[in-house]
Amino acid sequence: MAHVLGQNQYGKAENRIVRVYRDSTRHEIKDLNVSVALSGDFDDVHLTGSNANCLPTDTTKNTVYAFAKKYGIDSAEDFGITLARHFVDSTEPVRRARIRIEEYAWDRIRTPDSTSRPTGSEEAGHSFVRNGQEVRTTEVRYDGEYVQVVSGLKDLVVMNSTDSEFWGYIKDGYTTLQEAYDRILATQVTARWTYSYRGAEGESQPDWNRCYTQVKRHLLEAFAETYSYSLQQTLHAMGTRVLDNRAEVDEVRLELPNKHHFLVDLSPFGLKNENEVYYAADRMYGLIEGTVHREGVVPVIPAV
Missing domain, CATH: 3.10.270.10 (Urate Oxidase;)
Structure with missing residues (x-):
């Protein structure tokens, strides 16, 4: 052969x-x-x-x-x-x-x-x-x-200490997770985005530095301002905010590991834990990934 x-x-x-x-x-x-x-x-x-x-x-x-x-x-x-x-x-x-x-x-x-x-x-x-x-x-x-530019950032750690819930999900014989109506939402953002710019003759380049600063700003603002019922919902809000505010961006891909924070059981010590003391787990973690793009635009950013 x-x-x-x-x-x-x-x-x-x-x-x-x-x-x-x-x-x-x-x-x-x-x-x-x-x-x-x-x-x-x-x-x-x-x-x-x-x-x-x-x-x-x-x-x-x-x-x-x-x-x-x-x-x-x-x-x-x-x-x-x-x-x-x-x-x-x-x-x-x-x-x-x-x-x-x-x-x-x-x-x-x-x-x-x-x-x-x-x-x-x-x-x-x-x-x-x-x-x-x-x-x-x-x-x-x-x-x-043609030129294709994919800008991005990684290792941007963010947290909301409230305004996050997670409930109403599928439950089967292996489900032990308790529904949460006031939880910490934290993640380490990896974001990548493409531009409509293709490097054609006479085509002006975007202001790369300004665009980076503004995309980061909109990602952070969307994370902070979204009352979240899931990290997936937050991901969509972050990508949408960027596309709504940056006309030169065609596609946003986000990878958001859920940095879990679990309430510590303080009852053995005669103490109540009213959403104040948490155990921060670095492994294992839920990994939420998704792309938001303009209608008619074919996504080109692969998952890592």
Whole structure:
């Protein structure tokens, strides 16, 4: 029976790069983890061992660092598009490029006594603390004609201490869960969203940084303002809020693990627990996943 080489790609994964802007005493930092994957005319590399069509992964790594200096990093999305276009448009055997980026945020350390701070500021100009809220993510795909951008975030932990219920569900012989009419709702949000932007000639790019900030804002506002009867309902409200407020976004995919909080039985100690003391369980957990997209738009973001 004959064997066929199937879909394949290669590249340099997890290129850690920190770009420091020193244009003034108030420095700026971009901290990225960039992974490059290339697809194209690479059959001979696999089948015969010929490297004539192989761009070394070390070269892709060097390109990431060189482009950080040459073009700068305004946003993860823009940097990813620049890299993807370069690899496809400048290297003949490469037909498609996928760039995945994680961006790590840093906050300025507030040091009133710092001599390096700008006049009138309470922030040090060159001192930062890693922001622990979430990781910003980006995936860019380019096939020589169209660009596809999937932005996102992960590890954004949120909690509502009330305004959440869960009852009226199916009960069978194995159901032991008690109905809840006032519970903690907590999750660790992974969100990804696509844009209508396709990189056509003359098409203006979205303001990537502003869109990220606003999508995150709408996700958080929907989580906080939804009186929830299930995490599924909250997921739908979060995705809908983004689409209602960001015209450039076509699809939102959310993965919401239910970070369960169980009331502790304090009766052995002669104490009442009136929704005050909980056990926070990290495993096992319910995993709620779903996509909200505009009518007529074909979803493209796969489940992880």
